[in-house]
Amino acid sequence: MPLSIQGRPDESTAIRVVHASLDAGVTLIDTADVYCLDHTDIGHNERLMAKALRTWSGERDRVVVATKGGLTRPNGAWERAGHPVQLRTACERSLRALGVDRIDLYQFHAPDPVVRFEESVGAFGQLQREGKIRWFGLSNARVAQIQSAQAILPVVTVQNRLNPFFREAMSEGVVGYCGEQGIGFLAYSPLGGGRLNKKLPSHPVVRALSTELRMTPHALVTAWVLAQGPTVLAIPGSRTVAHAVDAASAGNLVLSPEALAAIDVAEFSRA
Ligand SMILES: NC(=O)c1ccc[n+]([C@@H]2O[C@H](COP(=O)([O-])OP(=O)(O)OC[C@H]3O[C@@H](n4cnc5c(N)ncnc54)[C@H](OP(=O)(O)O)[C@@H]3O)[C@@H](O)[C@H]2O)c1
Known part of the structure; x- marks a missing residue:
């Protein structure tokens, strides 16, 4: 997302960041049609990821590309668009932007309050039957919505926010439910997002632990974040090679129960 929204780097830098991530062992790319500047730029990040993958020297089949439909960007705003006709149009546009016949993982970006949830989810089921998507996932969903969707088609992943500043995915039971069901939980904004991540280096507990470890x-x-449940994956964003490589290194880190507990009980102010 940060490679395509406001403040994005130039294309060659962005491609270097993606290549560095893949070289460091990343196997999942999370994108969306709406990772762009506004409605005139829809698909920017999908086209960028397609180009980065085409020009990468590694094993393409090792990489899963997850994209999303269900939002729009009128004049740069973020709006919901969960009507079946909008979802079909978005899916067909994403197939073209990614340059594929079938999307690996297609996620419903966020429930649309003016469209019945089951109607939106049914549209994804239809796209799956037509072979346009391999796996289906939800994003910004509650447990009851995951269960409603499961009655219509298999839900392979749920992508909700989870970081030390925002833990509602834990307290509201989504991470736990995904663990029980074997559904991948994609933790978005795992570092707190574009603003709050900057507070991490000066946080007393984070600073002490990161120095010690x-x-x-x-x-x-x-x-x-990765330790919060058996099916949790993290999808950190970055605009620099150094940050991307550092993010990938976290996949190999195992924290002790004491270190995890110290972060569990620490206060993370959003102010
Ligand atoms: N489904 C949804 O509704 C939704 C919503 C938001 C995000 N997402 C997904 O979640 C992904 C990540 O979210 P996010 O970008 O909002 O937040 P994030 O991953 O929590 O934070 C990203 C920021 O952290 C910085 N960073 C990363 N690694 C760093 C390191 N090692 N040292 C210092 N700074 C570091 C990056 O800085 P630099 O840019 O300077 O590298 C970047 O600006 C997005 O790319 C998107 O795929 C999904």
């Missing part, structure tokens, strides 16, 4: 504050927090 000789890892960066961001890698430490990513490892904490």
Whole structure:
């Protein structure tokens, strides 16, 4: 997302960041049609990821590309668009932007309050029957919505926010439910997002632990996120090669129960 929204780097830098991530062992790319500047730029990140994958020297089949439909960007705003006709149009546009016949993982970006949830989900079922998508996932969904969707088609992943500043995915039971059901939980904004991640290096507990364990504050927090459930994956964003490589390193970190507990009980102010 940060490679395509406001403040994005130039294309060659962005491609270097993606290549560095893949070289460091990343196997999942999370994108969306709406990772762009506005309605005139829809598909920017999908086209960028397609180009980065085409020009990468590694094993393409190792990489899963997850994209999303269900939002629009009128004049740069973020709006919901969960009508079946909008979802079909978005899916067909994403197939073209990604340059594929079938999307690996297609996620419903966010429930649309003016469209019956089951009607939106049914549209994804139809796209799956037509072979346009392999797996289906939800995003910004509650447990009851996951269960409603499961009655219509298999839900392979749920992508909700989870970081030390925002833990509602834990307290509202989504991470727990995904663990029980074997559904992948994609933790979005795992570092707190574009603003709050900057507070991590000066957080007293994060600073002390990262110094003691000789890892960066961001890698430490990513490892904490990954430890929150058996099916949790983290999808950190970055605009630099150094941050992308550091993020990938967190996949190999295992924190002790004491280190995890210290972050569990620490206060993370959003102010
Ligand atoms: N489904 C949804 O509704 C939804 C919503 C939001 C996000 N997402 C997904 O979640 C992904 C990540 O979310 P996000 O970008 O909002 O937040 P994030 O991953 O929590 O934070 C990203 C920021 O952290 C910085 N960073 C990363 N690694 C770092 C390191 N090692 N040292 C210092 N800084 C580091 C990056 O800085 P630099 O840019 O300077 O590298 C970047 O600006 C997005 O790319 C998107 O795929 C999904």
